Amino acid sequence: MIWPRIHDRKLFTALLVALVVLAWLTLWIWDLSPYGRFISHEQLAGVEIGFDGDALLFGLVFVAGWTLMTFAMMLPTSLPLVQLFQRITRQRPNPTRLVVLLIAGYLSVWVMFGVVAHIGDRGLHELVEGLNALGVGPRDMISILQAIKAAGALQADIKVM
Numbered sequence: 659m660i661w662p663r664i665h666d667r668k669l670f671t672a673l674l675v676a677l678v679v680l681a682w683l684t685l686w687i688w689d690l691s692p693y694g695r696f697i698s699h700e701q702l703a704g705v706e707i708g709f710d711g712d713a714l715l716f717g718l719v720f721v722a723g724w725t726l727m728t729f730a731m732m733l734p735t736s737l738p739l740v741q742l743f744q745r746i747t748r749q750r751p752n753p754t755r756l757v758v759l760l761i762a763g764y765l766s767v768w769v770m771f772g773v774v775a776h777i778g779d780r781g782l783h784e785l786v787e788g789l790n791a792l793g794v795g796p797r798d799m800i801s802i803l804q805a806i807k808a809a810g811a812l813q814a815d816i817k818v819m
Contacts, residue, residue, distance in 0.1 A: 670741070670744055671737070674733070674737060674740065675737075677729070678730055678733055678734055681726050682730045684726055685697065685723075685726055685730055688723065688726075696716070696719045696720060696723055697720075697726075697727070717773070720772070721769060721772050721773060721776065724768070724769065724772030724776075725772065728765060728772070729765065732764075732768060733761070733764070733765075740761065743757060743760050786799065786803075796818075800818065803816050804816060
């Protein structure tokens, strides 16, 4: 009885590792494509985003990229938890379904965080663009952003170029 369990665990781990590698490969190909700008924060500033019909499409692309990045980067650190959960639920009627639900729940929390991060990032861009339109100078804008950061509403490095 021990050998099938070890074999199942090795197969399960190999499949998860293969999915993580596939996620990294997909991100690499995506980054090389003309749509790579949608997964690079440095290049997002050059992408026009409004609150029209294209904003939803851009948001979905952003969340898809965010989910792939989460799968590629965060799931490997959770692999021991997933393996432990798989061992604990192995004797249940639907162990595979339970593991899939665990991973889906884990990813859904990160996807929701990605949605909030995207909305917050967009709000910050709107704030800076609005302050620019009002003629607020660079020193004042930096002071405003530093105050927002000091309040804990901005988790970023402020770079002056």
